[in-house]
Amino acid sequence: MxxxxxxxxxxxxxxxxxxxxxxxxxxxxxxxxxxxxxxxxxxxxxxxxxxxxxxxxxxxxxxxxxxxxxxxxxxxxxxxxxKEYQATTGLPHRKTTFHVPGAPPKLPHTYTGKDVRKAVYDSHKEADRIKGLSKTQQKKSPLKDFNNYKHALPKTKGGGQRPLRNLKVIKGKPNRPPGKEFPLPDTHNPAGVGPARVITQTKKGRHNFKGVVSHDQSRLPGTHGYNDHFKVKGKKPKN
Missing domain, CATH: 1.20.58 (Methane Monooxygenase Hydroxylase; Chain G, domain 1)
Structure with missing residues (x-):
């Protein structure tokens, strides 16, 4: 024209x-x-x-x-x-650190309590976003069910039989996954996803932070126990 x-x-x-x-x-x-x-x-x-x-x-x-x-x-x-984030209990101190060891060529990752809190907030935001979406669309979401399955290959020292001992099946709902997982970012490439996840549980509308879990980065894809998750212990700041 x-x-x-x-x-x-x-x-x-x-x-x-x-x-x-x-x-x-x-x-x-x-x-x-x-x-x-x-x-x-x-x-x-x-x-x-x-x-x-x-x-x-x-x-x-x-x-x-x-x-x-x-x-x-x-x-x-x-x-x-x-609002959901502010109602979530058990959140770590902002200066607590969570370290995931590396295993060449995989790099180590260190997260702060602030990083963990942000991921918990983002998980609530994502939960709100996917409400009403089809199951197919919900499966594409980074917010996943967390079943706290027993380890296929337990560590010889520590680690326990399950990732989180404090995450129990909800009473009266044995077939419901007990928790939700949401990824923490790749600390070397924030646009990517790292090996760690924040885990939350909701009971009767109340949210509780249960911990941080991660894959053992020394295990190779396709090997026995590769998909196991292990608790990442938080190191509290010195007073």
Missing amino acids: RFNVLVSITFLATFAAGRAVIPTDGALAPCSELEALEGAAEKLWGAIVFRSSNAKKARIAAAAPGKAAEKAARKAQAQRAR
């Missing part, structure tokens, strides 16, 4: 120039037709700019309610997540 208009204006200007009278002394003589055509071209361009500006304003105005609604929805979601 704009290209066609520009072609039309160019044609008018060229036509006007062709009608100009050039005397023998080289000076361009005034021409009423030229002036009229130039004026018409200017008016045409002004009208196009005006219409384009109005169309842009109309598009912005039409999109504004949708954007405002999206912004309001995100704000409401964040408020609900914050």
Whole structure:
């Protein structure tokens, strides 16, 4: 559309120039037709700019309610997540550290209590987001059920039979996974996912932080016990 208009204006200007009278002394003589055509071209361009500006304003105005609604929805979601987070018990001190040893080529990861708290908040936010989605869509979520299964290959020292001793099956709901897991980020590449997870449990609408678990990074994919999770003990800050 704009290209066609520009072609039309160019044609008018060229036509006007062709009608100009050039005397023998080289000076361009005034021409009423030229002036009229130039004026018409200017008016045409002004009208196009005006219409384009109005169309842009109309598009912005039409999109504004949708954007405002999206912004309001995100704000409401964040408020609900914050409310659930504030009601979560057992959260670690912000300066507590959780260290996951590395095993070449896998790098070690160290998380703070602040990192863990943020992951718990994000898990509540994600739980709110996936409400009402299909089961297929929910399966794509980073928020997963955590069954606290027995280790396929227990460690010879420590580790216990299960990742978290304090995570029990909810009474009266033996078939329901006792917890939820949400990933902590890769400390070397924050856009990625690290080997550790925060675990929470909800009973009668009350949330409780149960701990941090991680894969044993010395175990190779496909080997026996690779999918085992082990508790990552927090190291409290010195007073």
